[in-house]
Amino acid sequence: xxxxxxxxxxxxxxxxxxxxxxxxVIIGLYARHVExxxxxHFPEGFVRFxxxxxxxxxxxxxxxxxxxxxxxxxxxxxxxxxxxxxxGFGMKQHIQWSNVEALKLKTQFxxxxxxxxxxxxxxxxxxxxxxxxxxxxxxxxxKLTGWHTFPAMTIPTNVTKLSGDSILKILNDFxxxxxxxxx
Numbered sequence: 001x002x003x004x005x006x007x008x009x010x011x012x013x014x015x016x017x018x019x020x021x022x023x024x025v026i027i028g029l030y031a032r033h034v035e036x037x038x039x040x041h042f043p044e045g046f047v048r049f050x051x052x053x054x055x056x057x058x059x060x061x062x063x064x065x066x067x068x069x070x071x072x073x074x075x076x077x078x079x080x081x082x083x084x085x086x087x088g089f090g091m092k093q094h095i096q097w098s099n100v101e102a103l104k105l106k107t108q109f110x111x112x113x114x115x116x117x118x119x120x121x122x123x124x125x126x127x128x129x130x131x132x133x134x135x136x137x138x139x140x141x142x143k144l145t146g147w148h149t150f151p152a153m154t155i156p157t158n159v160t161k162l163s164g165d166s167i168l169k170i171l172n173d174f175x176x177x178x179x180x181x182x183x
Contacts, residue, residue: 021062
């Protein structure tokens, strides 16, 4: 077994984000310069405003994702000490193996019958959950996901090539070998 494994984002998910943002920027540019006669049922100001809004939101959001490193940083790093999950804007959260209580797969159901499987890392104490907004963040997280217990960290499987089962196996193997600082 290796001493360190990086769980990377899939190229397809990164490409989808960049191309999707680019498409909406192009639509926004078009909407700013289109003749209003095409859109007889929309006022001219609304079409231009929607164009600007699309350019600012998707162009700015896409650039922010690229600049913040969210596209090329790994999703998570697993090593002898514990698990580090990387978020956007340089955020990262680390938990040591001795503080990991359980590792589970949980499914979050979204609109239009979509679902995302998460590898959930539950901590022995709730101190790590407080990093994501304290008790209000925990309540909001439970409400949004529909989960009764809220994990300290999650690794979403919809942005990586690995399945939830394979990520869970990697984490369980590392926990079995390195728990309590056994090097």
